[in-house]
Amino acid sequence: MTQRTLDGQSYPLPPGNLGLPILGETLSFLQDRNFANKRHKKYGSVFKTHLFGRPTVILMGPEANRFILSTHFDHFSWREGWPKMFRELLGRSLFLQDGEEHRRNRKLLMPAFHGPALNQYITTMEEIIDRYLNNWEKQGSIAWFFELKKMTFEIASILLIGSEPGELTDMLSQWFTELTSGLFTLPIALPGTTYSKALKARDRLLNHIEKVVQERQKHPTSDALGLLVQTRDEEGNSLSLEELKVQALLMLFAGHETTTSMLASFNMVLAQNRQIRARLNTEIENISPKGSITLEQLRQMTYLDQVLKEVERFYPPVAGGFRGVVKPCVFGGYYIPEGWQLLYRIDATHLDQRVYTNPEQFDPDRFSPERAENKKMEYSLVGFGGGSRICLGYTFAQMEMKIFAVHLLRHYDWELLPDQDLSFHPISTINSGSGLLVKFYRYN
Template identity: 35%
Template sequence: MKTSTDYLDLPRKSTDDLAHIPGDKGALPILGDTVEFLTDYLGLVSRKNKLYGPIFKTNAILQRSVALLGPEANELVLKDSGKIFSSKKAWDPLLDRLFPDGLMLRDFDEHRFHRRILQAAFKKDALQGYLDDMNPRMRDGVADFPKNSEFGFKDSIKSLLLDVAAQVFMGVEMGKEADAVNKGFLHAMEASVAVVKLPIPGTTWQKGLNGRKTLKNFIEKHIESKRATESSDFFSKFCHAKDEDGNALSNEAVRDHTIFLLFAAHDTTTSTLCSIIYALAKNPEWQDILYEECKQIDGDHLSYDDLPKLDKAALVMKEALRMYPPVPAIPRRLIKETEIMGYTLPANTGIGISPLFTHYMEEWWTEPKKFDPERFSAERAEHKRHLYQWVPFGGGGHKCIGLNFAEMQVKLFMFHLLRHYTISVKPGYEMKYNAVPISFPTDGLPITLKARK
């Protein structure tokens, strides 16, 4: 496959080239707005928007870039009709050493080539098989959660989803390696926003590199056996996938795609379920609505044909993703000089769009701070006012390849949980969370489960 990568060698621009763009250098010398970016991302973007409007330059995590806000900006960047926004050049400084050559770190023809191969793992018949495999694991995992006493939901669901992912994605039993692999993902994710990227023992960056090594070794030792036989898991499908010319993916490509997929699916679904559980705990009437919906399904096995019956669960998921999108900001980098919103931006300019900010724009949403799943109902359909106003899965050629799998997994968990239990938090509790790099509760999300009477 021949692709042009000349744009990857673009010279780094001078920051003076952005002098004509509204904005500032941030609150702190060198670090700019890094602290606020990491601790109050929505507040930062909202404040800058009020000061400068929908386009402004920003400085965070030692990255100078230009923010573009609103659905129109989302469409321009994600649709990328002119093939001028590089995902690879944007993500490489953050992820290249940690999750190299994942789909997000590929562009244009090369991206489409690999995406076509990987899409086989997300076809309907494959999803049906995954759902059947996940049912008993999810049911037993929910049954093992503590009852009638407070516990940290984030760590519990993260552990359960890793166990499920090991089976569905890899077709292996995690066993004693589960803790090391889980920590590997955690450290690699945290390292993606490390300000100092030096391999000094004990630093966030070094822990991230060690986490990458753990994941790499775990995947590589299974590749040979996976190539020898075929099974229904993602990993096997990657090992046996071929392009239209009959060429298989290399061991390195199989490894990197599997690691990235595990990371993307595992952490984003953990984030989504934390948001859903928090929202349901604060809005218990919706627990009753979903309980009644789950009662339509006979038995304790959720089939693929049952999924459309959980329509209200889908509304809850969409609203949680609106309020707490797992990936609150999406970066790109220009590969040629371009005029945007009346300003000329030079080649190699970093671009950032903000799903999180868009999801709270009062111009597009009714009472955006209110948890209101019915805004996604067919009758109201607020999210359809603009095709790019609800973008938790991105859009365009890089739209999340696993979005249908994510919805299926979320519905499965909610089915097994809400049929039997109610969720509560202490009176007055407000979830403490950071939006970046992935939206997670910082307090572990303490909840209590009780058997439904």
């Protein structure tokens, strides 16, 4: 095993297989959902491979997360870590920025996702959610995953960039589906390929967003993009047109993809666990049985918090996170060279038996104050990241999911239809196999 030297000491490279020349093990990574699990069993919690044209180290466990997200944060780059497809399709947005550029822009975006802005979003969220619930009741049987994707995209597009419901929002949603299909595919831009369609969808979205930004600059609004257009840093500088376009694109992407995955998992779990649902119904009946919901009422729903945390753990909306290694380092006794790519595994961390009792069992009580299993080790629940770069829209997403849960559970019931694939597949985010087919109806 090749040895490397750091600070006067010699360390081996991680075990593993770099695969074929150029391609490495990329095709296996894209096609085999058990790719990482198989190699974890063979090599342990640190191993090397070759993905998307670069030698890659894959790590798992809370210690690895803490190493990457906290103690050795400056050794890794977001922009240099995510594959070419992410950089081309999502642009130089907050997601792919580092250092001072990221700190400055995160601070500028923060007001749109916290504090007073959240209160302004509640009524619109409730109106959209109620409309979708009524439509699903009329349809009777639905492919819920795809319906949820439409709903969360409409919420994101209306609240974040001020779109209106209708044909335009439907078209934007279709373009986003085409864009996200290109995030985990070979970046071959030949006509007719998935990646070529993704690039065209990106351009259409950016052209639309540019027009919206120019309108907001002339006529300020209270949606998130309107707030971004008006915000200034300490020196009085605002975001440029190009910055506003890519940040808005990121807001739309992050504002509905992970939320869709979480809500689909939540709904499936409640169909399979009636006792959990009964406890949620009791909590909602005691705190907010009818009418509009307040942030204070949502904060009081502690069991709903536990269930959502367990959904995040058991069905993490994103399976892992990429980083680029900008300084050589050592983890677990292995040398990780500068210029390599790193992938930390969220899904495997959430099944770590050192942290979670019977991790293969869905159990919201593991997050109760009495047990608080995620407090045993730092960075053991990282479905939305951790440390200084925890997901900026996490509070927005939590509020949306809780509002949806309350309105759903107050009046509606659903049953899973037989003979369907209930597995969830990690692509850009976790996607449902059959689309979560259900019979949906009102019970009071």
